[in-house]
Amino acid sequence: MGxxxxxxRKRQMSTSQETPGSAQAQHSAGNRGPNACCFCWCCCCSCxxxxxxxxxxERARRTSHELQAEGIPNCEESPAPTLxxxxxxxxxxxxxxxxxxxxxxxxxxxxTEFSEENMLFWMACEELKQESNKSVIEEKxxxxxxxxxxxxxxxxxxxxxxxxxxxxRNMLEPSQHTFDDAQLQIYTLxxxxxxxxxxxxxxYKDLLRSLSEKPVEA
Numbered sequence: 001m002g003x004x005x006x007x008x009r010k011r012q013m014s015t016s017q018e019t020p021g022s023a024q025a026q027h028s029a030g031n032r033g034p035n036a037c038c039f040c041w042c043c044c045c046s047c048x049x050x051x052x053x054x055x056x057x058e059r060a061r062r063t064s065h066e067l068q069a070e071g072i073p074n075c076e077e078s079p080a081p082t083l084x085x086x087x088x089x090x091x092x093x094x095x096x097x098x099x100x101x102x103x104x105x106x107x108x109x110x111x112t113e114f115s116e117e118n119m120l121f122w123m124a125c126e127e128l129k130q131e132s133n134k135s136v137i138e139e140k141x142x143x144x145x146x147x148x149x150x151x152x153x154x155x156x157x158x159x160x161x162x163x164x165x166x167x168x169r170n171m172l173e174p175s176q177h178t179f180d181d182a183q184l185q186i187y188t189l190x191x192x193x194x195x196x197x198x199x200x201x202x203x204y205k206d207l208l209r210s211l212s213e214k215p216v217e218a
Contacts, residue, residue: 075107076100076123083211090199093191105207109198110190117155118186118194121148125183129176141174149182157186 078100089096089105096102103119110116124144131137148157149167159167163181170178198204 075104078104081105081207081211083208083214086204086208086211089204093195096195096198097187105203106190106195106198109201109203110194112201112203113194113197115194117148117157118190120155121157121179122183122186122190124148125179128179131176137176138174141171141178144179145171149179157182158189159185 081099081101085099085101089102096106103123107116107119110119121144124140124147128137128140128144131140145167147153147155149159149164150156159182163185166181167179
């Protein structure tokens with residue numbers, strides 16, 4: 001009988017020593033559960049690092065979609081050019097820029113060279129010159145500056161430092177002529193750089209050919 005009681009006490013003591021260790025191990029494993037996936041290759045849905053990564057990817061996709069949704073600005077409304085008009089474009093850059101159809105065709109070409117902002121800036125300056133309301137002039141001048149002059153803009157046009165200084169001074173009191181120097185510089189750039197390539201481009205030649213082959217209406 002005494003030996004049996006002694007054996008029972010030993011078993012109880014052994015059980016009581018094992019229990020705290022097992023409980024501690026289970027508690028420790030439980031604390032690792034939610035965040036364990038952060039340190040392994042297979043991430044679970046509750047992982048905070050995966051949530052942040054998903055948010056960043058979604059933000060990037062949304063930004064790309066918004067940029068695509070903006071699309072290409074609408075061209076000017078104009079009737080289809082005649083063969084006579086298209087031939088006149090080859091005579092001088094001024095004649096090309098004189099008509100909406102000419103500007104639209106040239107703008108389409110600039111788009112292929114990723115320099116459409118030059119035409120957009122020139123047109124925005126022309127529109128500004130038509131304004132007479134002071135508050136409207138100030139607002140449009142601010143928008144033109146942000147869209148085409150600011151170094152932070154993706155549509156920034158190429159201007160030298162002298163012209164930029166003139167613009168910065170003019171912006172203190174904006175007027176219809178705030179960007180005159182810049183507009184002339186961009187006009188000259190398009191004339192000397194882009195216009196010769198436009199005249200040799202498929203866009204111009206295809207338009208000229210299509211009008212030449214078009215039957216004359218009686």
